[in-house]
Amino acid sequence: DAGVIQSPRHEVTEMGQEVTLRCKPISGHDYLFWYRQTMMRGLELLIYFNNNVPIDDSGMPEDRFSAKMPNASFSTLKIQPSEPRDSAVYFCASSPLAGVTDTQYFGPGTRLTVL
């Protein structure tokens, strides 16, 4: 298995631009998670999906952030418009049946820099 795949690995953009981060979870996993990591705030859960349905988006910082999961093998996290304070590493993770185990498998992350 290739593991969780994220693209791009690095993104540099200018303030005000739209940014789209992509994630392909491990096949057969029912849960998908988006996290953000900064030095100041550590690793924060933004949103997670179960069977393509958003379950908890309480960690999404504001309306500029949106996430979708159109099918079981693909998810996007969009920031529009982007701001310098959005600069962070964004991780996607997937998990099999949560409730049985909370083992999450993380992707390599996307390092976002907003100038």
Place this chain on the structure above:
Amino acid sequence: DAKTTQPPSMDCAEGRAANLPCNHSTISGNEYVYWYRQIHSQGPQYIIHGLKNNETNEMASLIITEDRKSSTLILPHATLRDTAVYYCIVRDHGSSNTGKLIFGQGTTLQVKP
């Protein structure tokens, strides 16, 4: 979910056992103890989890005290590649927030040659 307390940093000599402590004094009966680690520039990696009994896998051992208020992650023969931030997390599998891991600041383990 119960909160955890970990030392911010620890050192360990290569080849020796690394013992990473975690306090979770408010843990409830249904909550599991999970350990993850994050090597620099990588995503977090699952290590091990347990409820009451001690657990061992190919990566590490988890020792949970009888009162379950603390635990220790043991890396039996630490290598330089074990240098990472180690996170101790407690989770209730029956919680309505199933799947929601809350990461604290963790312990930065530095393995030295």
